[in-house]
Amino acid sequence: MSVFVVRTVAALRAAVAGWKREGLRVAVVPTMGALHEGHLSLVRIALERADRVVVTLFVNPTQFNNTDDLAAYPRTEPEDLAKLQPTGAHLLYAPDVAEMYPAGFSTKVSVGTVSEGLCGVFRPGHFDGVATVVVKLFLQVGADIACFGEKDFQQLNVVRRLASDFDVPVEIVGCPTVREPDGLALSSRNVRLTQEGRRIAPALAKVLFETAKRLASGAPVAQSLDEARAAVVAAGYSSVEYLELRGDDALEPLAGLEKPARLLAAAWLDGIRLIDNVRVQDPELTL
Ligand SMILES: Nc1ncnc2c1ncn2[C@@H]1O[C@H](COP(=O)(O)OP(=O)(O)OP(=O)(O)O)[C@@H](O)[C@H]1O
Numbered sequence: 001m002s003v004f005v006v007r008t009v010a011a012l013r014a015a016v017a018g019w020k021r022e023g024l025r026v027a028v029v030p031t032m033g034a035l036h037e038g039h040l041s042l043v044r045i046a047l048e049r050a051d052r053v054v055v056t057l058f059v060n061p062t063q064f065n066n067t068d069d070l071a072a073y074p075r076t077e078p079e080d081l082a083k084l085q086p087t088g089a090h091l092l093y094a095p096d097v098a099e100m101y102p103a104g105f106s107t108k109v110s111v112g113t114v115s116e117g118l119c120g121v122f123r124p125g126h127f128d129g130v131a132t133v134v135v136k137l138f139l140q141v142g143a144d145i146a147c148f149g150e151k152d153f154q155q156l157n158v159v160r161r162l163a164s165d166f167d168v169p170v171e172i173v174g175c176p177t178v179r180e181p182d183g184l185a186l187s188s189r190n191v192r193l194t195q196e197g198r199r200i201a202p203a204l205a206k207v208l209f210e211t212a213k214r215l216a217s218g219a220p221v222a223q224s225l226d227e228a229r230a231a232v233v234a235a236g237y238s239s240v241e242y243l244e245l246r247g248d249d250a251l252e253p254l255a256g257l258e259k260p261a262r263l264l265a266a267a268w269l270d271g272i273r274l275i276d277n278v279r280v281q282d283p284e285l286t287l
């Protein structure tokens with residue numbers, strides 16, 4: 001069966017209503033396109049947990065705090081559709097900007113606390129844009145479950161918070177980060193790296209995993225984080241926006257390993273902002 005493409009809320013709702021009448025369980029996988037194996041892994045997890053899978057493709061302008069980043073964001077719908085065909089996904093919902101934000105649109109959803117700090121500091125307004133579009137997608141699709149990647153760990157936490165706060169009847173499923181063999185987390189922005197940048201890029205994951213192991217074996221936190229930031233720059237990144245230790249549940253700042261923790265970082269390479277994170281107590285990767 002081929003993936004059916006819809007571009008309007010009305011067509012989307014008609015398709016989902018038909019499935020619901022048959023008692024089928026529906027999953028949604030929100031994306032901004034330029035699909036890679038990370039996205040496809042979310043689709044596979046969705047297919048394991050639901051009877052019908054809707055993939056959404058919308059490059060959401062309201063979450064880009066940087067107009068150059070929005071302009072440079074890859075748009076590859078025909079290739080995305082070709083990649084989705086063999087997965088068994090059922091529907092691609094690809095609205096245009098006017099369908100999502102018609103004239104007069106003026107509501108904004110803002111999730112407190114968990115949106116603050118980390119990416120929230122460096123991408124002002126970003127999580128308001130994400131929360132607003134994700135609420136819209138939840139209400140438009142009406143899915144039973146929604147899959148989000150741990151690669152965007154703060155976003156996953158923002159989405160969990162808003163689904164809970166707004167009593168959205170959707171189960172949020174966090175899915176593991178898919179990596180290149182050298183450890184680099186797959187990201188749509190990786191295609192913009194130069195050859196030299198691509199060689200340097202895995203250093204971020206490598207430093208995070210090494211630091212996680214050192215912390216887990218008792219190394220001092222503040223010093224280890226300072227050394228980690230320096231190591232990312234020494235590897236060739238132009239700067240580190242943040243590299244922090246946070247609680248694994250609520251992303252609260254942690255001074256030590258008194259509870260499950262996560263290391264999260266954002267750093268710049270080739271004018272591209274890359275993010276990554278690892279669990280501290282049981283980092284799953286050996287590089
Ligand atoms: N490497 C990955 N492993 C698992 N999930 C991922 C990965 N990369 C992205 N995702 C998830 O796919 C969904 C859509 O993300 P998005 O379309 O922004 O892709 P992206 O690769 O994160 O792009 P970018 O980071 O350049 O914005 C999000 O839930 C995101 O967490």
Ligand SMILES: CC(C)(CO)[C@@H](O)C(=O)[O-]
Nearest residue numbers: 030031032060130133152
């Ligand atoms: C969740 C999302 C699709 C909202 O635009 C986006 O932030 C993304 O691709 O991670």
Ligand code: BAL
Nearest residue numbers: 032063064126152155
């Ligand atoms: N991957 C999260 C979407 C963004 O970077 O804007």
